[in-house]
Amino acid sequence: MIDPKLLRQSAADVAVNLARRGYKFDTVAYLLLEDRRKSLQMETESLQSERNSSAKSIGTAKAKGEDITSLLAAVENLRDRLTSSEAALQEVQSLLKDIELDLPNLLDDSVPDGKDEKDNAEVRRWREPSELRFKARDHIELGENLGLIDFEAASKISGSRFTVMKGPLARMQRALIQLMLDTHTEEHGYQETYVPYLVQAEALVGTGQLPKFEEDLFKTETETPFYLIPTAEVPVTNLARDAIFEADELPKRYVAHTPCFRSEAGSYGQDTRGMIRQHQFEKVELVHFVAAEDSMAALETLTGHAEAILQKLELPYRVVALCAGDVGFGSAKTYDIEVWLPGQKKYREISSCSNYNDFQARRMMARRRNPESGKPELIHTLNGSGVAAGRALIAVMENYQNADGSIRVPAALQRYMGGLEVISA
């Protein structure tokens, strides 16, 4: 959420910023509503004040044994006026809130202009794309030939966009997760967390998935619905909800491995084959809570932590700065890390690292105590995949394949796989 104060004081500036995303902010409608809010709120609060003082004087008069009938008459219709004023105010406030929850975050000035992913700016590359001396197979062919990936079985059980994996391939995904968790906790200073996979709507409003992107989520039909988490970002970031951290508690870094569930509504026809885009996938997620002035530096650090995983796995990748039109709803700035997939001869997203600045913090009242003023102020939140395990598995399969269809186990993973060096049929 954007600061409502900024919205009403500088609506035009906000509109200019959001227009870079292709978002049209109707400042006229907003300011009109805001005017009504202001007058209704002032009216309501003065009626409340009147109620409070009259109740107080009735109380004292009664205590002295004075006659209070005239005082009672004076406030006869006060309650009705107050009730209707309060109702009108509440209605306007909820309309404003709807608009505010719908507005994407302000973009950081450093975000490059552009409309879609084609305009993203490459920031750096690590290792050039690998050249194979034979025709590269994609992970689907590799996995099925080894008899270790079974899409048919998955579709029998659950339909499309699910995967069944077996044996050393299933284990390799687990090994990847272990490597990531160990690296982030032992080398990058993260605290490992275990969190719920089912969350309530409020948590998703806090991180920004709701109310706008409900169709991307799976939801239970229980009396109070649960949502399956689309990313560990949701439960982990909500650890800061309603909190006031002391200055010396920040920065906080959390890492969590969770499955992620996405309905992928609206992505029909994209990546329909294979494991790239699934309804269920495994991911290791990094989350930072930092003081406002530290968040841009933290984004660089966080991205570096995700890159370290790919470097350990010796997978060629590049980092791109998402352009204005491609940056996600709640993010002020995002780097995607794209890993090279020989089977597709393309770089594909394997991590997305974002600085949300105070956007999520404002939605969930996540604060720190400013050591100078002693006053609470919003923190900044960041998150990034460190990295997507399913896609990391794909990247290892395709980059470590041999001519005979077997797959070498990256050195960094061997200790997690009982010393296994090659996966073969």
Place this chain on the structure above:
RNA sequence: GGAGAGAUGGCUGAGUGGUCGAAAGCGCUCCCCUGCUAAGGGAGUAAGGGCUAAUACCCCUUCGAGGGUUCGAAUCCCUCUCUCUCCGCCA
């Protein structure tokens, strides 16, 4: 699933219709005292929102959440949620 108890400020914990944003204690901050430390004395110490140039005044809201009664609710009534204890069941 059954039975009971509870939810108040950073913490402990008083408060059954008015002057209660809320006693007391602890903690924390500042000051005094003390050669240092300890002990002691004094003052202060919730969050959100509105107004505003203002993190100054002033005003509003908040005692688990929502509704109701009342001139007036932490206190009375209703609904819900959560926590704890015991029993059952279970990974």
